Amino acid sequence: MDNRKYNVVIVGYGGMGSYHVQLIEPIEQLAIGGVYDIVDYRMELAAAAGYKTYPSLDAVLGDQDVDIVLIATPNDVHKEIAIQALQAGKHVICEKPVTITSADFLDIVEVAKQENRIFTVHQNRRWDEDFRIVKDMISKKTVGDLFHLESRVQGANGIPGDWRQLKAYGGGMLLDWGVHLLDQLLLITDSKIESVTASLSYILGTEVDDGFTSYIEFKDGLTAVIEVGTTNYVKLPRWYIKGTEGTAVIKDWDLSGEIVTRNPDVAHVEPKPIQAGQGLTKTMAPPSEESTLKFPIEKIPAAAESFYENFVSTIEGKAELAIKSEEVHRVLVLIETIFEAAATKSVIRRDI
Numbered sequence: 001m002d003n004r005k006y007n008v009v010i011v012g013y014g015g016m017g018s019y020h021v022q023l024i025e026p027i028e029q030l031a032i033g034g035v036y037d038i039v040d041y042r043m044e045l046a047a048a049a050g051y052k053t054y055p056s057l058d059a060v061l062g063d064q065d066v067d068i069v070l071i072a073t074p075n076d077v078h079k080e081i082a083i084q085a086l087q088a089g090k091h092v093i094c095e096k097p098v099t100i101t102s103a104d105f106l107d108i109v110e111v112a113k114q115e116n117r118i119f120t121v122h123q124n125r126r127w128d129e130d131f132r133i134v135k136d137m138i139s140k141k142t143v144g145d146l147f148h149l150e151s152r153v154q155g156a157n158g159i160p161g162d163w164r165q166l167k168a169y170g171g172g173m174l175l176d177w178g179v180h181l182l183d184q185l186l187l188i189t190d191s192k193i194e195s196v197t198a199s200l201s202y203i204l205g206t207e208v209d210d211g212f213t214s215y216i217e218f219k220d221g222l223t224a225v226i227e228v229g230t231t232n233y234v235k236l237p238r239w240y241i242k243g244t245e246g247t248a249v250i251k252d253w254d255l256s257g258e259i260v261t262r263n264p265d266v267a268h269v270e271p272k273p274i275q276a277g278q279g280l281t282k283t284m285a286p287p288s289e290e291s292t293l294k295f296p297i298e299k300i301p302a303a304a305e306s307f308y309e310n311f312v313s314t315i316e317g318k319a320e321l322a323i324k325s326e327e328v329h330r331v332l333v334l335i336e337t338i339f340e341a342a343a344t345k346s347v348i349r350r351d352i
């Protein structure tokens, strides 16, 4: 028996729009109701994959059989499509970054409220295993009380050669990958932000940033380095986490890495000095084997609900949205603060 109830139309059937098919199809209560893209070739691909194609956005929005609109277009048109879809009575899922400014996002939230429709943003990296392991490790105090973390993604392939290189489309790496890393960061502590410094990189000569580094201090004392690079032929670890009892490193999405902690059962053993370059050092010697414990990075059980399962539960009034408007707004305010800190080369003290 077919239990599917909600028809999702994908608006923007490019790289990510076509990937959403894989996320939607396994969900029993969802069906792909069709596709709309402004490029004929993309529509031909959708038709070849067996999906209904719509000749215009109006045709999508005028179809009473469409329950949910998934927006996977370039960033600059998210807002106008989202507002039109909400006003046509559709629930809406929008790709990240939802909008280019925090004010634009609030306009969408207002319309969703007026229309009594569910609107959310596909901050899918909250479900990433590496992030979920980090969150788990922090809540269990595996490395003691967290006081510093570094979260990075680095590649050597530059900015993809599409709209991501153009400012008018909301391109640049802060809006692209930055929105994921900052969203994750803000879920790691309950504390508010105290201050932000940042620099954007323009190594490739594009009109948008090809990467950035931001140093963020929280009111509870936690410090964080968030970095995105597209000119890194050798990468630094994905996560570097320091707590009062140890350090954890997750090198990559393959979960390679390790956790090293103080051994609570052994009194501190002074390390022996090591030869370092032209000198000796005890300070920078590795901690003694006896006084430390080493653990591998271990997998954790899958999340209870996927992004789409949560969306369906929310439509049916059985759950709250996993990705809340206040959280999305806070990330956009932080992004604006990072742009400002970089442009003014200053420390921005702001209660975010």
Ligand code: NAD
Residues within 6 Å of the ligand: 011, 012, 013, 014, 015, 016, 017, 036, 037, 038, 039, 042, 071, 072, 073, 074, 075, 077, 095, 096, 097, 122, 123, 124, 162, 163, 176
């Ligand atoms: P893309 O260029 O591959 O695809 C965008 C598609 O939208 C194209 O087929 C284009 O023809 C179409 N399009 C453009 N304007 C349109 C309009 N007005 N109406 C209908 N279709 C239109 O880009 P992409 O990499 O798929 O990125 C799309 C969105 O998904 C962006 O917001 C991006 O940030 C996001 N994204 C999210 C993730 C994630 O992990 N959450 C990953 C990649 C991309």
